[in-house]
Amino acid sequence: MTNPNLTTDSVWRLYHGDQEIARLTVTGADMPWMHAEVETLPGFEEVRSLFSEQEQARDEEDWERADTCCTRIRSALTLTFPDGGPVAEFMLHIHEDGTAGWRWHDEPFDTVDP
Structure with a gap:
């Protein structure tokens, strides 16, 4: 069975509070990393510097x-x-060229037993 979250062209969304600020359209996966094209939306500029840094x-x-x-x-x-x-949980990198790479986990890291 194919995981719909990993399907090329599926869209993951990034929010700052309640505002959607970016859409990540999957272009491929090299597990555990996902890759996407990024469509920035109003509000993204407020956090762009986090990704640049x-x-x-x-x-x-x-x-x-x-x-x-x-x-x-x-x-x-x-x-x-x-x-x-x-x-x-996620580790997200949005690059200056309009692409992104990320990993994710279904459970928060701080609740995982050692």
Whole structure:
């Protein structure tokens, strides 16, 4: 059975509060990573700098700063599956070229038993 969340052309949505600020249209998967084209919507500009800082930190191999950016992104934004359900945990990278890559987990990381 095919997972509809992984289907090419499925659309994941990114929210800042109640406002949808981006649509991520799946172009492929290289599990555990998903890849997409990003359509930014009004409100995205307010958070664009989070993704720019994250990308710069990764380019500079400043992993501590990159992790801090990931935490700030997850704290500020909500990612939803194509069916509209919220993604419990995610690591999202939106690149300057209008593409994105992300991983997700069905359960919040802080509730997973060691």
